[in-house]
Amino acid sequence: MAQIVIDRIRKEFGDFTAVRESSFTIEDGEFFMLLGPSGCGKTTTLRMIAGLELPTSGQIFLDGEDISQKPPSQRDIAFVFQMFALYPHMNVRKNLSYPLISQGMPRAQVRAKISEVAEILGIKDILNRPVGGLSGGDRQRVALGRAIVREPKAFMMDEPLGALDAEFREHMAEELRALHDRMNATTVYVTHDQLEAMQMGDKIVVMNNAVVEQFGTPQEIYDKPATMFVADFIGSPSMNFLRFDGVIEDGARWVSLDGVTLNVPRQLQGAAGTLVFGVRPEHVALTDTGRYRGKILASEYLGTTQIVTLATANGEIKARIDSAQTAAIGETVGLEFDARKITLFDEASGTAIRSTLNSEVLAHG
Amino acid sequence: MSSFSVTDPSPRSKWFAGTLVILYALITMVPLAWIMLTGFKSPSDAISYPPKVVFEPTLEGYVNLFTTRTRQTDEYLQANPPKTWYEEIVREYDMVIAGPSKFGERFLNSVIIGFGSTFLSIVLGTLAAYAFSRFKIPLADDLLFFILSTRMMPPIAVAIPIFLMYRQLGLSDTHLGMILLYTAVNISLAVWLLKGFIDEIPREYEEAALIDGYTRFQAFYKVVLPQAATGIASTAIFCLIFAWNEYAFAVLLTSGTAQTAPPFIPTIIGVGGLDWPAVAAGATIFLLPVMIFTILLRKHLLRGITFGAVRK
Numbered sequence: 001m002a003q004i005v006i007d008r009i010r011k012e013f014g015d016f017t018a019v020r021e022s023s024f025t026i027e028d029g030e031f032f033m034l035l036g037p038s039g040c041g042k043t044t045t046l047r048m049i050a051g052l053e054l055p056t057s058g059q060i061f062l063d064g065e066d067i068s069q070k071p072p073s074q075r076d077i078a079f080v081f082q083m084f085a086l087y088p089h090m091n092v093r094k095n096l097s098y099p100l101i102s103q104g105m106p107r108a109q110v111r112a113k114i115s116e117v118a119e120i121l122g123i124k125d126i127l128n129r130p131v132g133g134l135s136g137g138d139r140q141r142v143a144l145g146r147a148i149v150r151e152p153k154a155f156m157m158d159e160p161l162g163a164l165d166a167e168f169r170e171h172m173a174e175e176l177r178a179l180h181d182r183m184n185a186t187t188v189y190v191t192h193d194q195l196e197a198m199q200m201g202d203k204i205v206v207m208n209n210a211v212v213e214q215f216g217t218p219q220e221i222y223d224k225p226a227t228m229f230v231a232d233f234i235g236s237p238s239m240n241f242l243r244f245d246g247v248i249e250d251g252a253r254w255v256s257l258d259g260v261t262l263n264v265p266r267q268l269q270g271a272a273g274t275l276v277f278g279v280r281p282e283h284v285a286l287t288d289t290g291r292y293r294g295k296i297l298a299s300e301y302l303g304t305t306q307i308v309t310l311a312t313a314n315g316e317i318k319a320r321i322d323s324a325q326t327a328a329i330g331e332t333v334g335l336e337f338d339a340r341k342i343t344l345f346d347e348a349s350g351t352a353i354r355s356t357l358n359s360e361v362l363a364h365g
Numbered sequence: 366m367s368s369f370s371v372t373d374p375s376p377r378s379k380w381f382a383g384t385l386v387i388l389y390a391l392i393t394m395v396p397l398a399w400i401m402l403t404g405f406k407s408p409s410d411a412i413s414y415p416p417k418v419v420f421e422p423t424l425e426g427y428v429n430l431f432t433t434r435t436r437q438t439d440e441y442l443q444a445n446p447p448k449t450w451y452e453e454i455v456r457e458y459d460m461v462i463a464g465p466s467k468f469g470e471r472f473l474n475s476v477i478i479g480f481g482s483t484f485l486s487i488v489l490g491t492l493a494a495y496a497f498s499r500f501k502i503p504l505a506d507d508l509l510f511f512i513l514s515t516r517m518m519p520p521i522a523v524a525i526p527i528f529l530m531y532r533q534l535g536l537s538d539t540h541l542g543m544i545l546l547y548t549a550v551n552i553s554l555a556v557w558l559l560k561g562f563i564d565e566i567p568r569e570y571e572e573a574a575l576i577d578g579y580t581r582f583q584a585f586y587k588v589v590l591p592q593a594a595t596g597i598a599s600t601a602i603f604c605l606i607f608a609w610n611e612y613a614f615a616v617l618l619t620s621g622t623a624q625t626a627p628p629f630i631p632t633i634i635g636v637g638g639l640d641w642p643a644v645a646a647g648a649t650i651f652l653l654p655v656m657i658f659t660i661l662l663r664k665h666l667l668r669g670i671t672f673g674a675v676r677k
Binding site for chain 1: 567569570572573574575576577578579580583588591592
């Protein structure tokens with residue numbers, strides 16, 4: 001098991017830059033998520049760690065050893081492909097034994113190892129079946145089995161649940177997480193699904209346009225987004241952005257929107273120009289007393305909660321409120337925000353302004 | 366609810382399609398049947414008009430194909446009664462068997478040159494197609510076009526330069542020369558066909574093999590090749606059929622040691638002109654290897670090996 005350090009890694013395909021100077025560290029035993037929209041460079045990063053692509057510059061350290069230019073066969077890293085990539089001309093048992101045979105493991109030992117893995121994954125009864133006729137979930141299990149059977153230093157997973165039905169994904173996600181907790185192996189997992197990342201990951205790297213936007217625990221990323229992109233990408237519905245022109249002084253504890261004073265965490269940095277008041281929908285409350293006003297445009301009923309869309313002087317805003325609370329369309333109501341959870345952004349750079357809320361996160365991000 | 370879905374053909378159109386296929390098969394089989402039947406006819410039956418459909422079958426054609434015969438005096442014939450059934454057939458024309466004909470050798474030449482060039486085309490074609498499919502090759506498109514352009518004229522158009530070249534190089538009438546020639550003609554077809562097949566094999570299989578600890582070549586050999594079996598089989602059939610049936614170059618460049626069966630068969634002379642039953646017998650036997658080869662590889666021609674292993 002191993003620690004992986006990514007140091008200013010960069011990948012170019014001709015004129016196209018897929019990954020731009022990215023650095024982060026994956027600790028031993030972590031379930032590490034690479035999250036981002038398609039084309040952001042997350043899969044390329046994963047493939048570079050596995051050795052399927054070689055970085056244009058930068059280094060990758062596996063337990064302190066620079067592996068960035070080594071062929072994949074010499075890295076001892078397993079890879080689970082999105083499309084499973086089970087060898088179609090072999091049955092399940094052969095697929096599982098393939099990585100062991102390449103190591104020259106004796107037959108008896110291979111057999112023992114396979115039955116052990118088949119036991120863990122619950123695929124004992126399909127060992128002699130061809131892979132062609134298997135269901136999506138079984139194929140997924142065989143693909144996982146092929147990865148864990150050789151006990152590699154780390155696992156790379158490229159959207160392994162992407163090809164499964166929605167219903168089954170949930171189940172497989174739990175199985176995967178349980179498997180990881182049992183084996184305690186360093187796992188790097190690529191996904192574009194922020195829910196999956198939040199649900200399964202110990203740490204998340206959010207990538208966009210070939211750069212790392214933020215790197216931290218799911219809580220940090222959700223509560224203390226470093227950029228507007230992260231704030232927008234994580235959460236459903238995503239963070240509300242209320243734009244306003246103004247000046248923030250270092251040490252400010254409030255901002256003024258539409259003539260209304262709103263409290264914010266103490267700012268540690270001055271800013272001016274077009275600024276953005278970022279607030280999560282669950283930190284917005286509808287009250288009669290609130291001085292900041294909004295007109296209700298729509299309401300989506302979600303069972304225990306409802307999402308109310310309102311028009312304000314600074315743009316549209318969504319609030320997640322108790323479904324028992326009445327929200328009549330067309331009505332103008334007061335809005336209150338949870339002052340401790342507000343993040344201010346600089347619109348031009350798209351980055352968060354440092355405050356007591358996020359200063360720690362921004363320091364290492 | 367009806368028993369067939371809207372996308373399935375109706376029973377009537379199935380019946381129509383079936384009739385059409387059988388009719389087409391019958392029409393294409395006529396020359397084949399004619400050749401096969403002629404092989405069992407006597408020379409006079411073979412050239413009778415209208416052609417005889419009902420006749421007394423004889424193995425005369427086959428005996429004449431495999432043997433050379435001489436006419437002998439009556440004394441000799443009476444002193445040496447025929448010992449075998451095939452000698453008896455020959456005796457009807459007051460002849461005795463002098464020895465085996467060259468058909469066996471020529472047929473063997475065809476086998477060596479046909480299968481040899483097919484093997485070489487497939488090996489080179491698969492490697493080239495894999496490289497074109499997987500690696501970034503400078504000017505790959507131009508190279509592929511260049512490879513295809515060798516097919517843009519009939520091969521026989523370059524017969525004279527090749528004839529002169531082969532004479533200089535000492536490749537005329539050699540097995541190697543014919544194998545190289547047929548490989549050169551077939552390789553463009555092989556590269557193009559196989560590239561299409563290899564393009565369809567997802568790269569993930571090789572990547573999985575690389576991850577599983579295999580080298581690039583092992584991944585190619587153990588994972589890509591079995592996947593490409595279908596393509597290799599059909600390409601091999603096309604290559605073999607061309608090399609097997611090629612006539613013009615064989616006439617031009619071979620005369621003895623490396624002569625293949627096609628230029629040899631029409632030269633079988635019998636009593637009073639061409640021995641049509643023997644020619645037909647030769648053609649029948651000549652058909653067999655390609656037929657057997659195709660039937661053996663038929664399993665691989667049916668796609669579906671990779672179906673379901675990768676979800677698209």
